Amino acid sequence: MSTQKSHRHLDALQSLRGIAALIVLLRHVMICYPSEGIIRNHFIDVALNSHAAVVIFFVLSGFVLSISIENTKIDIHSTIVFWIRRVFRILPALMFVTFLSIIFTKISLSSLPTPGSSDFMEGLLPHNLTTSSVGVIKSFLGLASTYVPQNWTITVELIMAVLFPLLVSLTRSFSNGVYWLLFTGIIVTCTAGEGGKWLPPFYGMDFILGIAVYRFWNSSLWRPSVLATVLSVAILCGASSFITEIVGHSLPFHYATTSIIEGFAASFVVLSLTDHDKVARYLSVRPLIVLGDLSFSLYLVHFLVVSILGRVFAPFLLNYTSFERALIMAAATLLVTLPISWFIFRGIEIPFNRLGKKLSGDFLNLIRKRSHATY
Numbered sequence: 001m002s003t004q005k006s007h008r009h010l011d012a013l014q015s016l017r018g019i020a021a022l023i024v025l026l027r028h029v030m031i032c033y034p035s036e037g038i039i040r041n042h043f044i045d046v047a048l049n050s051h052a053a054v055v056i057f058f059v060l061s062g063f064v065l066s067i068s069i070e071n072t073k074i075d076i077h078s079t080i081v082f083w084i085r086r087v088f089r090i091l092p093a094l095m096f097v098t099f100l101s102i103i104f105t106k107i108s109l110s111s112l113p114t115p116g117s118s119d120f121m122e123g124l125l126p127h128n129l130t131t132s133s134v135g136v137i138k139s140f141l142g143l144a145s146t147y148v149p150q151n152w153t154i155t156v157e158l159i160m161a162v163l164f165p166l167l168v169s170l171t172r173s174f175s176n177g178v179y180w181l182l183f184t185g186i187i188v189t190c191t192a193g194e195g196g197k198w199l200p201p202f203y204g205m206d207f208i209l210g211i212a213v214y215r216f217w218n219s220s221l222w223r224p225s226v227l228a229t230v231l232s233v234a235i236l237c238g239a240s241s242f243i244t245e246i247v248g249h250s251l252p253f254h255y256a257t258t259s260i261i262e263g264f265a266a267s268f269v270v271l272s273l274t275d276h277d278k279v280a281r282y283l284s285v286r287p288l289i290v291l292g293d294l295s296f297s298l299y300l301v302h303f304l305v306v307s308i309l310g311r312v313f314a315p316f317l318l319n320y321t322s323f324e325r326a327l328i329m330a331a332a333t334l335l336v337t338l339p340i341s342w343f344i345f346r347g348i349e350i351p352f353n354r355l356g357k358k359l360s361g362d363f364l365n366l367i368r369k370r371s372h373a374t375y
Helices: 003-032 038-047 050-069 076-106 133-140 151-173 177-191 196-219 226-247 256-275 277-283 286-293 295-312 322-374
Strands: none
Touching: 003 038, 003 050, 003 256, 003 277, 003 286, 003 295, 003 322, 038 226, 050 076, 050 151, 050 196, 050 226, 050 256, 076 133, 076 151, 076 295, 076 322, 151 177, 151 196, 177 196, 177 256, 196 256, 226 256, 226 277, 256 277, 286 295, 295 322
């Protein structure tokens, strides 16, 4: 595969990440400002399937992290390097957004009501939100969702980062290792408890799927068709709504059958973008790539922006219908979140990523010097 094509395919994956983050943002706005109308809400459920977007995040993480360590001998030293870089990739931006959220809950603006919104919006980052000192520390470390509601996904990312070198090592050691891991992941997903500590094992399958996508990509055994990719996107977006219609009642957000179906559909979409030039070309456009660059910061900060704008715009929004309120808040949230995300990306993410690489490099140099000294 040529370097140009590889870059295009990776650019397409970055764009996919940005689209997934945008879907999460818009879906959360719709949750905060629900609109009336069954048909409209069914369409929103499919077009803005935030659970599917999160699954895409996890599968993409498994794929991209596989690339980052594939040519590395996995031992204790390379594993520590991997952990250092992962921590500096995730925590600095999260800590900054957590700090801003804590500040917001302490100022008078957070005490203003949000008439016309949902109960969820009313309880989002309320005034004088308090927790224990341990709770605050856990929030800064991505292990509690008190100040950043979507922190549960960060917890999954961090815990899977601890295990990821081991998972990749197992796929190298056994010819069918990735299939055994995937089988194990499906069993764990189906048997995991509800919420909390069970979420990392519940979504561990998606990271294994990311590893599997990388293996298929490297093997170049086949190329997904455009039609199959479109079908996979349809399954990815519509799985939750379809299963809900079958069972006749709403499903829990963390539902094993939905998660497994979406995981495999997301894997095929990612594989299509890595192994089909025509599909990748559609997403390899500069605005979408930039959105992908900003996706992590956008994902972290958008709930804080919704909380602030909802309180500022509350009297103004009452003059509009529920659907108009949702559209206004979606547009306003996006317009405010994008420049803030750019600032976090440029001012925090990039510098700390570089610092993580420098520290991990210094660690490796120290290990090498000690190794030479023993001889």
